[in-house]
Amino acid sequence: MEKIEFNYPEAKRLITKRAHVGVVGSGDMEVLLEPNSEEGARVFITTSVNGFGNAWKAVFDRFFSKFDGAVRIYINDAGATPGSVLLRLEQAVEVIEQ
Amino acid sequence: MSEQVGLRGKAWFKALTGSDTSNNGDPNSVLTTTAAVGNESALFLCVVRDKDSRFPCVRDGQVGLEEAFTLATHVRAVIAEDRDKPRPAKRPIIAIVDVKSQAYGRREETAGIFFAAATSADAYASARMAGHPVISLVAGHAFSGGFLTHGYQANRILAFDDAGITIHAMHKEAAARITRRSVAELEKLGHEIAPMSYDVRDYAKLGLLFKLLHADDPRHPTSNEVAEVRRAITEAIADARKGKLDLNNRWESDAAKETRKGTLAVRAALEAQWFNE
Amino acid sequence: MNTPVLISDFVNRKSFIELDARARAQSLFDEGTYKELVGPFDRIESPWLAKQGIAPQSDDGCIVIKGKIGGSPAVAIAFEGAFQGGSVGEVSGAKMTAALDLAAKDSEAGKSTAAVLLLETGGVRLQEANLGLAAVAEIISSALVLRRHAPVITIVAGTVGCFGGMSLVAGVSSYTIMTREARLGLNGPEVIEQESGIDEFDSSDRALIWAIHGGEQRVGMGLADSLVEDDADKIAAAVRDSVHKGVPDKHRTEQVELYRARIAALDTSSQIDPATLRQQWANPKGVVR
Numbered sequence: 001m002e003k004i005e006f007n008y009p010e011a012k013r014l015i016t017k018r019a020h021v022g023v024v025g026s027g028d029m030e031v032l033l034e035p036n037s038e039e040g041a042r043v044f045i046t047t048s049v050n051g052f053g054n055a056w057k058a059v060f061d062r063f064f065s066k067f068d069g070a071v072r073i074y075i076n077d078a079g080a081t082p083g084s085v086l087l088r089l090e091q092a093v094e095v096i097e098q
Numbered sequence: 099m100s101e102q103v104g105l106r107g108k109a110w111f112k113a114l115t116g117s118d119t120s121n122n123g124d125p126n127s128v129l130t131t132t133a134a135v136g137n138e139s140a141l142f143l144c145v146v147r148d149k150d151s152r153f154p155c156v157r158d159g160q161v162g163l164e165e166a167f168t169l170a171t172h173v174r175a176v177i178a179e180d181r182d183k184p185r186p187a188k189r190p191i192i193a194i195v196d197v198k199s200q201a202y203g204r205r206e207e208t209a210g211i212f213f214a215a216a217t218s219a220d221a222y223a224s225a226r227m228a229g230h231p232v233i234s235l236v237a238g239h240a241f242s243g244g245f246l247t248h249g250y251q252a253n254r255i256l257a258f259d260d261a262g263i264t265i266h267a268m269h270k271e272a273a274a275r276i277t278r279r280s281v282a283e284l285e286k287l288g289h290e291i292a293p294m295s296y297d298v299r300d301y302a303k304l305g306l307l308f309k310l311l312h313a314d315d316p317r318h319p320t321s322n323e324v325a326e327v328r329r330a331i332t333e334a335i336a337d338a339r340k341g342k343l344d345l346n347n348r349w350e351s352d353a354a355k356e357t358r359k360g361t362l363a364v365r366a367a368l369e370a371q372w373f374n375e
Numbered sequence: 376m377n378t379p380v381l382i383s384d385f386v387n388r389k390s391f392i393e394l395d396a397r398a399r400a401q402s403l404f405d406e407g408t409y410k411e412l413v414g415p416f417d418r419i420e421s422p423w424l425a426k427q428g429i430a431p432q433s434d435d436g437c438i439v440i441k442g443k444i445g446g447s448p449a450v451a452i453a454f455e456g457a458f459q460g461g462s463v464g465e466v467s468g469a470k471m472t473a474a475l476d477l478a479a480k481d482s483e484a485g486k487s488t489a490a491v492l493l494l495e496t497g498g499v500r501l502q503e504a505n506l507g508l509a510a511v512a513e514i515i516s517s518a519l520v521l522r523r524h525a526p527v528i529t530i531v532a533g534t535v536g537c538f539g540g541m542s543l544v545a546g547v548s549s550y551t552i553m554t555r556e557a558r559l560g561l562n563g564p565e566v567i568e569q570e571s572g573i574d575e576f577d578s579s580d581r582a583l584i585w586a587i588h589g590g591e592q593r594v595g596m597g598l599a600d601s602l603v604e605d606d607a608d609k610i611a612a613a614v615r616d617s618v619h620k621g622v623p624d625k626h627r628t629e630q631v632e633l634y635r636a637r638i639a640a641l642d643t644s645s646q647i648d649p650a651t652l653r654q655q656w657a658n659p660k661g662v663v664r
Binding site: 152153154155163164167168170171174199200202203204205206207208209210211212213214215216217219220221223224226227242243245246247250251265266267268272273275276277287290291292293294295301304306344345348349357358359360361363364365367368369371372 | 412413417419421422423426427439441465466468469470473474477499501502503504505506507508509510511512513515516517519520539540542543544545546547559560561562566567569570571575576587588593596598626627628629631632634635637638639641643644646647649652
């Protein structure tokens with residue numbers, strides 16, 4: 001198991017809602033997305049699969065190139081592929097932007 | 099080890115009650131009798147091996163259909179007999195526990211062993227809630243569904259402190275297979291993670307035990323050891339009578355405050371949110 | 376339109392089994408009356424899984440929802456079968472016990488509060504072994520306290536089924552609702568095959584598994600109460616009926632003599648035929664929807 005953190009200080013848009021999607025089942029993950037009390041966005045990942053820090057970094061760099069909300073994102077992961085990670089993140093964004 | 103399951107239970111049943119035969123109409127695998135403890139009489143119950151049981155999957159000391167319904171019958175009889183007595187006069191119920199597991203058999207599943215086990219757990223819990231002190235003495239193995247059926251509803255749990263005691267959700271070999279670890283890894287992990295441990299001294303850290311007891315050779319108790327165990331049972335009975343009827347003592351104990359922080363956090367948060375409408 | 380009614384019913388029904396635990400629990404409540412307690416944002420996770428290199432889940436796979444069912448106060452506690460097989464850990468178990476205790480507290484104070492347990496579980500979580508087993512004993516105790524005042528209703532819908540220690544919780548329930556896709560038993564077929572050999576139980580024999588553990592059999596032999604189609608509306612209706620029925624005069628686990636005599640009458644010289652047993656124990660009160 002590995003814990004990974006990222007900061008995206010440029011993401012400053014005020015967010016008021018929160019979202020929870022997904023289950024920590026095999027090949028899947030859960031995302032909790034909530035307003036950050038400070039400026040910028042922070043990401044906290046707990047994953048059962050070690051050694052994929054760069055892949056996570058790439059996914060979140062891509063995600064925050066389009067999304068600018070000041071949020072805290074918590075992820076519990078049981079081996080989701082980068083594709084399903086992005087899908088879960090998009091589902092979470094859909095909930096808070098409704 | 100497995101050849102010994104049930105022998106320690108039987109030895110202690112005999113030492114404490116003077117009897118080691120089952121009642122007429124009961125299967126040979128269930129011993130019950132009324133015997134003195136302290137200055138009162140108590141109901142003692144024990145599940146033992148019956149090599150000739152008509153249910154093949156209980157012959158090594160597992161708890162099956164007949165065992166569960168027989169235990170429930172005797173416990174409920176005492177509840178009914180003492181129904182109108184005040185709490186201090188309700189008879190203590192002493193479960194001597196040395197059970198390999200629940201029965202792993204097709205006959206048992208077909209006839210609903212889950213329900214038989216529930217019936218026995220209900221009887222023990224009902225006795226406790228009616229004010230009977232229910233005391234478990236873990237004299238050997240207390241595994242999984244076997245312990246849930248016989249002993250785990252007690253107000254107070256006593257156990258011996260030696261390597262022959264195992265209280266667990268699953269035996270080592272099966273747990274190793276399912277969690278994809280070697281038995282050696284599992285044993286090592288047990289010392290770091292108390293709920294995983296097969297060592298009764300780690301189990302004691304969970305806050306579920308009233309007291310650990312000692313006997314040099316638990317299969318052959320000396321008269322001093324028997325007297326010591328009687329004293330511990332009497333003490334457990336007195337403590338149970340002073341306490342609440344529920345199982346809250348298990349997570350309110352000092353040891354639980356250290357090891358069951360998760361339980362306590364959940365209970366506090368849920369209570370706060372429940373009444374906040 | 377001349378589409379046969381049966382087919383349109385089948386197409387229009389909303390599968391309950393396909394819902395996750397949270398959506399299942401929500402689907403039982405009256406619109407706009409419910410809220411989740413100690414949800415994912417409280418982030419009370421298993422303290423034991425991470426120590427063993429396993430990612431936890433923010434609700435530990437147990438969802439607690441409080442609200443009204445058919446106008447009556449109720450709490451639903453649902454195990455998520457997709458997380459660690461719906462297993463009982465310290466936190467998930469404590470959630471169920473605490474919710475049952477609070478429902479009992481309200482009920483004793485005159486506000487009868489039913490509990491609905493949605494059980495998709497293989498039993499105790501082996502990574503939390505002894506605290507999982509202890510939690511099961513505590514859940515049983517708390518369910519027994521509540522059921523004196525308000526009904527405790529278990530739903531086993533599938534596809535995990537309800538096995539291990541939690542099957543005793545189903546056993547002590549006031550009412551058990553099952554689908555044909557659900558299974559209920561103490562030991563699953565794989566466990567029996569492993570412990571007692573393939574001659575005792577061939578876990579690849581699907582027909583045998585369903586004949587013994589399946590919902591139709593359990594309701595037919597009287598160890599569960601309602602057999603309901605995999606349809607969220609029908610399951611919600613069955614739950615409302617059970618809430619309204621209230622506490623039964625006598626719970627099944629109090630009928631020790633009846634069942635002890637039935638076990639005494641079994642011929643154990645060979646395996647017991649499930650269909651014959653169902654006829655012998657036939658459950659005239661079983662409801663089929």
